[in-house]
Structure formats: C-alpha cells, structure tokens
Amino acid sequence: MYDDGFPVYSVLHGPIEPVSLGDRAPVAEIRHNRFIRSANGKRTVYRTADGRGLVYRTRLSPGLASIVVLQPAEVRRAEQPDTWLTWRFLDDGVHGAWRLVLIGPDDVVQWVFGREMGIARSAGSDDDGDAPEWLAKGLKADSAYCITVIHDVDPDEALRRFGALDMEISTATWMQLRRRADFEDLDSEGMVVAAFALGPHTLLVEDGGHEAVDRPDLSRGTFAVSSFSSAEDAHRFLVSEDGEVLASFTYRLASLAEGADPTVLTEPLAEMGIGDIDEFDDDDDSLLDDVELLCQVAGVSPEIGDVTGPARGAILRRPDVRRRRFAYSA
Structure with missing residues (x-):
C-alpha cells in the first residue's frame, strides 16, 4: 500500500x-x-x-x-x-x-533539474494562458495568485493592515522580493507580500498565501476586493466594505455569492457581458474570469508597468503565527 x-x-x-x-x-x-x-x-x-x-x-x-x-x-x-x-x-x-x-x-x-537533462517542468510553467499581461508576465502568477485592491490607502498602510511592522517594510521589485525569499529558503511559516500603488488605491499581492480573502478588515474605512486561485484551481472571491463582507463566493460560482449585498456584483458582471449569472454558472462551458471581475468591481485597470517597478513589500510569518502576536499585543 x-x-x-x-x-x-x-x-x-x-x-x-x-x-x-x-x-x-x-x-x-x-x-x-x-x-x-x-x-x-x-x-x-x-x-x-x-x-x-x-x-x-x-x-x-x-x-x-x-x-x-x-x-x-x-x-x-x-x-x-x-x-x-x-x-x-x-x-x-x-x-x-x-x-x-x-x-x-x-x-x-x-x-x-529542468535544464541540462531536458526534464519537463510542471504544466503551465511557461504558458500565460488567458491571464492578463500584468498578472502572467509582470507577477509570474498566471494560474496561482492572491490579489487584493484596497481603495484609498497607500502601499505602506495596506501592508500595515496586512500585519507588517514598519521595520519589516522595504522597497524592492516583485522579482527581487521573491528572489530574496528564495535565497532565505523560507519555511512554511514565511510568505511574501508586495503592495503596488494604483493611483489612490493599492494592489496587494501575496506569494504562497491566501490570507486576504479571509480579511474583510482590510477594508475598514474603505472598500476592498480580493481573489485567490490555487494551482489546483481552488478559488475564493471577496468584496468587503468598512470591514463587512458584501459578497463572497467560491469556485468561480458568483451565483452563490453570500454577504450583506451580493448585488454589488451585478453591474460589474453586466459590464463583462454576463446578464444572467445563474444561467452563466449552469453552463458547463462557461468559466468566470475572476481577475477581470476583480478589476471591474474595484474600478482599476492595472498594466504591466504598474507591477514591474519598485514596490513596497515585506517577508512575513504566516497568518496563524501573526494573529497570536496581535492577540498578545491587544
């Protein structure tokens, strides 16, 4: 066996x-x-x-x-x-x-491994698929990602809300942050987070984590949208305002959204050409583009230049470890 x-x-x-x-x-x-x-x-x-x-x-x-x-x-x-x-x-x-x-x-x-001997890499490693250029090429995260847009906060404030201390925040590109994490060979408690300015808003990106979809508190005093997708195509989506969940759904099934106001998704879905989300989800050939939905709900249009320049970022311990620290400080 x-x-x-x-x-x-x-x-x-x-x-x-x-x-x-x-x-x-x-x-x-x-x-x-x-x-x-x-x-x-x-x-x-x-x-x-x-x-x-x-x-x-x-x-x-x-x-x-x-x-x-x-x-x-x-x-x-x-x-x-x-x-x-x-x-x-x-x-x-x-x-x-x-x-x-x-x-x-x-x-x-x-x-x-993967070079001189011609060993095949994991499926999708070089295929950007249908992911937008800023995600697939800029962040090298076409199939597995956790991205969040927080309105009207700067990158440092977004990272503080996420749990970073000022001494943990530094300036580097996304590739430099990941390279540093690779060099330090983080254990399972480590994660990389970067914050990119999108005008008055911030795009928060997690590498190897999915905390933001469980953090409506990131939207306290403002509005936030998060989307998580794993390599195995597990998926979660969250819209929150002032710390309250407006809409949340899994597996790209927006018709099953729950929260204080799931209708917050109606107009953005219509902009994507989806007038009847129940009919869309019932069609086996339909697959919701969660990244486009996030951009529609948040009202942003990232470009590759927005995520390839210097960002504010931090290498943090995973959520369960940090939450214990917050509990003690509280």
Missing part, C-alpha cells in the same frame, strides 16, 4: 517506515522507502511506486504542493558513480532559486 507515493504497508512484512537519507544521496540509493528531503522540509525526492522514476515534490504552502516526475530514462542517466542528488541555490541573474541538482566530485554541479 502506498500513501502519497510512499510505501506504508506490506501484506508480507506489515508497516513500512520511510527512511530519510538526509538532504543528499546517490540516485541509486533513493528507492523503496528511502528518500531525500531539504533541510527545511519543503522539498522531497522519492521513487515512484513502480520504482523506475523519481517524484520531486515541493511544498508551496499548507495543503498546496508542486509534484513533477523525473522519467525513467532521465533517472537512469542520473545514476552516475560518485554523484549525489541534492539542492543548491542558483542565481541566474534574473530570479535565483533553490534547484534540484546532481553534484559530482569536488562538489561540481553536473546538471540542474
């Missing part, structure tokens, strides 16, 4: 305990119940159930992970003498990141 790719029980031998080989090992030793895992536990490599390939799993956030399989032919090519599979932080001058690598004698990198 296998659980999430690991053998856990044998009818002949009973329970099977996974065995960690640390954060590096020869490829040939990663088999059966043996695996390697990065020091912070975010990345794991283990054998496929048939023993021929390797599974490379990266935990993105609680309950969300990226899984890519190294095919048998590529695994065989990596089974070279005097080599080890491990991770290294590589800086390509654009966006440094921790990469899965094969190292040889004298600690020399032999190949990098």
Whole structure:
C-alpha cells in the first residue's frame, strides 16, 4: 500500500517506515522507502511506486504542493558513480532559486533539474494562458495568485493592515522580493507580500498565501476586493466594505455569492457581458474570469508597468503565527 507515493504497508512484512537519507544521496540509493528531503522540509525526492522514476515534490504552502516526475530514462542517466542528488541555490541573474541538482566530485554541479537533462517542468510553467499581461508576465502568477485592491490607502498602510511592522517594510521589485525569499529558503511559516500603488488605491499581492480573502478588515474605512486561485484551481472571491463582507463566493460560482449585498456584483458582471449569472454558472462551458471581475468591481485597470517597478513589500510569518502576536499585543 502506498500513501502519497510512499510505501506504508506490506501484506508480507506489515508497516513500512520511510527512511530519510538526509538532504543528499546517490540516485541509486533513493528507492523503496528511502528518500531525500531539504533541510527545511519543503522539498522531497522519492521513487515512484513502480520504482523506475523519481517524484520531486515541493511544498508551496499548507495543503498546496508542486509534484513533477523525473522519467525513467532521465533517472537512469542520473545514476552516475560518485554523484549525489541534492539542492543548491542558483542565481541566474534574473530570479535565483533553490534547484534540484546532481553534484559530482569536488562538489561540481553536473546538471540542474529542468535544464541540462531536458526534464519537463510542471504544466503551465511557461504558458500565460488567458491571464492578463500584468498578472502572467509582470507577477509570474498566471494560474496561482492572491490579489487584493484596497481603495484609498497607500502601499505602506495596506501592508500595515496586512500585519507588517514598519521595520519589516522595504522597497524592492516583485522579482527581487521573491528572489530574496528564495535565497532565505523560507519555511512554511514565511510568505511574501508586495503592495503596488494604483493611483489612490493599492494592489496587494501575496506569494504562497491566501490570507486576504479571509480579511474583510482590510477594508475598514474603505472598500476592498480580493481573489485567490490555487494551482489546483481552488478559488475564493471577496468584496468587503468598512470591514463587512458584501459578497463572497467560491469556485468561480458568483451565483452563490453570500454577504450583506451580493448585488454589488451585478453591474460589474453586466459590464463583462454576463446578464444572467445563474444561467452563466449552469453552463458547463462557461468559466468566470475572476481577475477581470476583480478589476471591474474595484474600478482599476492595472498594466504591466504598474507591477514591474519598485514596490513596497515585506517577508512575513504566516497568518496563524501573526494573529497570536496581535492577540498578545491587544
């Protein structure tokens, strides 16, 4: 029996305990119940159930992970003498990141996962799809994102509302912030948040988080709209005003919106050509463009230049940790 790719029980031998080989090992030793895992536990490599390939799993956030399989032919090519599979932080001058690598004698990198060996990356990694340019190319977040527009607050105030202390806020581009987070190799309690000025309003962007869709308090004294989408297409949408939920729905089903005033969505949907949201949601071929809806409700039209320049940002601890801190201070 296998659980999430690991053998856990044998009818002949009973329970099977996974065995960690640390954060590096020869490829040939990663088999059966043996695996390697990065020091912070975010990345794991283990054998496929048939023993021929390797599974490379990266935990993105609680309950969300990226899984890519190294095919048998590529695994065989990596089974070279005097080599080890491990991770290294590589800086390509654009966006440094921790990469899965094969190292040889004298600690020399032999190949990098997804490069020299031609290993296919996760589906959609280079496809911007139908996402607007500012989201797909500017923020590199075409399929997984959490974005929020808060009216009439500046970026620093938006970050303070989100939980950042003044000493945690700095100026950097989105790519620089993510690059710093990659270099620091944040654990599951870390998250990156950036705030971009859109005229008098602020666009708040979370990397690896989805706190804003649970935070109507971000709109205290004003108006806010948030949309979250995961790589697995889980989705949530929130419209709030002065700390009160006006409309909230999941899975892009705006017809099921709940809150104090779901009709706040009616006119923006009509602007998108959706006059009957019930009929739209009942059509299996229809898929609500939540990013366009967010822009319509918030009355903004971001462009790629709005999100590629310097922003105010912070690297924070995840919400449950910060909320304990707020409770103590209160």
